[in-house]
Amino acid sequence: LREEIAASLDRGEGFLPQFKALAPEGKKVPSRLAKRFDQVLTKVNDEKALAAAMRGMDNLRVTEEQLRANKVPTLTIIGADDPLRKGVDPMKGVMANQEIVYLKRRDHTTALPDPKFLKTLRAFIKRHSLSVQGTTAAA
Numbered sequence: 513l514r515e516e517i518a519a520s521l522d523r524g525e526g527f528l529p530q531f532k533a534l535a536p537e538g539k540k541v542p543s544r545l546a547k548r549f550d551q552v553l554t555k556v557n558d559e560k561a562l563a564a565a566m567r568g569m570d571n572l573r574v575t576e577e578q579l580r581a582n583k584v585p586t587l588t589i590i591g592a593d594d595p596l597r598k599g600v601d602p603m604k605g606v607m608a609n610q611e612i613v614y615l616k617r618r619d620h621t622t623a624l625p626d627p628k629f630l631k632t633l634r635a636f637i638k639r640h641s642l643s644v645q646g647t648t649a650a651a
Contacts (some may be wrong), residue, residue, distance in 0.1 A: 514566045520561035526550040534620040536593040549621065579606050586610040587636045589629055591618030611636065 516529045528533050531546040586607055590600050592614040600612060614633050623629055 514569055518563040520565040520612050521559040521566070524559060526554050526559070531621070536595060536619045538621070539593075545621075546593055576606060579603075580605045580608070582609060583648065584609060585636070585640045587633065588612045589615065589623065589632055591620060591623035591626075593617065593619040596620060 513529070513533050517527070517533075520526060520529050527550050528546060531549060586601055586609055588603065588610060588611070590597055597614075603610060604612060613628075615628055616625050618626050
């Protein structure tokens with residue numbers, strides 16, 4: 513799938529294969545919505561650079577041992593209906609400092625605009641901020 517997405521980006525055809533792949537099982541992404549997302553993403557991103565990044569992802573492997581050694585607080589926010597959830601669920605309990613938040617009735621495209629997404633992110637940053645002489649600076 514990554515190669516299909518990368519090839520589409522290289523040809524200047526955008527993110528449509530990705531939208532199709534990230535639709536929840538049994539749910540079709542409306543073509544009008546996919547086209548609009550595609551227009552926004554291609555306007556603010558370098559498609560050739562993203563294609564190269566997609567092809568390089570296979571080289572980005574982290575072992576369970578490396579994850580267990582992580583000391584950095586980590587937040588994972590994901591839609592409960594996101595097909596990528598299958599990669600998040602096995603992470604439960606692996607990293608001691610990881611917090612996983614599932615957004616009910618949300619998928620890959622509907623999680624970000626959910627007000628709970630930003631509220632959760634802000635609360636996490638606030639909890640993990642550094643106090644420096646009475647002021648707070650985000651870590």
